[in-house]
Amino acid sequence: MLFFALDCQGIFIFMHSKFLILFIKKMLNKKISGIPW
Numbered sequence: 001m002l003f004f005a006l007d008c009q010g011i012f013i014f015m016h017s018k019f020l021i022l023f024i025k026k027m028l029n030k031k032i033s034g035i036p037w
Helices: 002-034
Strands: none
Touching: none
16 A cells, blocks of 8 residues: 555656646746846
């Protein structure tokens, strides 16, 4: 049961990692564009 839970969690993280990466990139772009170089 523990292994099953870990496997489901891994799949969940894998599926959402793409959305998280896109979200983080957007946030970083906003922060970078907001900084006066």
